[in-house]
Amino acid sequence: MRHRRIGELMTREVVSVSGDAPFKELARVLTHHRVTAVPVVDGAGRVMGVVSEGDLLRKAADHGAVPGDRPPVPELEAWERAKAEGTRAEELMSAPAVCARADWTVVEAARLMEVQGVKRLVVVDAEDRPVGVVSRRDLLAVFLRGDEDIRREIVDDVLGATLRLDRADCTVEVRDGRVELAGRLPYRGMVPAVERMCAMVDGVVSVSTTRLGYETDDTPGRHGTDDTPGRHGTDDTPGRHGTAAGGSGR
Known part of the structure; x- marks a missing residue:
């Protein structure tokens, strides 16, 4: 009996951005590649965090209001406020990234997603460099x-x-x-x-x-x-x- 490994299910084409990538570039990358999140890597290609659509939309929701309009979102905590005010990937990203290994089983990946409350995992190698991305939809493939x-x-x-x-x-x-x-x-x-x-x-x-x-x-x-x-x-x-x-x- 052998559980399927993440390496068999993950998407191998990984789109990543550098920490100094500006906000508009991040929006373009997500839109162009039709993905909902991208890993942020340092100069050595190691994963530092993940920028998602939610991270970018937080800025849109808290954008400065014009006079007479509704004020920015008041419920944001301090760390969320700091992210909403960020302009680069390293300021907007969620860190540390929730990562998995290619030799993990579907069960291990599913449990981590559930515990961390995330919809996807960045799959990294021994050097913490991204080699793939696995999503909830990918894991559901075992039921096919x-x-x-x-x-x-x-x-x-x-x-x-x-x-x-x-x-x-x-x-x-x-x-x-x-x-x-x-x-x-x-x-x-x-x-x-x-x-x-x-x-x-x-x-x-x-x-x-x-x-x-x-x-x-x-x-x-x-x-x-x-x-x-x-x-x-x-x-x-x-x-x-x-x-x-x-x-x-x-």
Whole structure:
């Protein structure tokens, strides 16, 4: 099982600007290249920060008003006011830049975007020089994987190579990224583990184990095989423990 790496999804054509780039040049760069943000680099090409449309629009929103018109935006904090009054990239940029590495997984990049509240990440090399940009839209590309591709990875990598299960023990159906598992596993404790591992496969939307049973209940407090009716093997009766009901989404 292999998560897709950022290097496979990122846009490699990186448009960057120098720290002394003036406001109007920044507006031209964003408009001409049809991008919403650009990294700001120093003399050695290392990323110092990022200038976005939002950074430029802050100046427009706080622009000095003419007599009788509404005053500049009053809610801006001191640092926002300083940026609004800036005229060069190094004064307008958001710093430090939120960056990623090309060998990061989609999961790592998505988590960083969520924590930092950003829509894109500058991808840098070991010298902190930009080599690409990855956006939320790029990360969503993993959900465009075909159902058969997802099913093959679950069968070959998760159930086969990792868990060493016989293909006859567990069948896998995938429709629109929704995975449904059926069959019988050796132990009850394997059911949630299989569910979690399948949910981690790129492109999976949800996992259902309602049709997945087990041979032996190895959960804490039980010793060996429990012969109590309805607790051993697959039991289709509602509320019984033989069928491990559950499901998870990504």
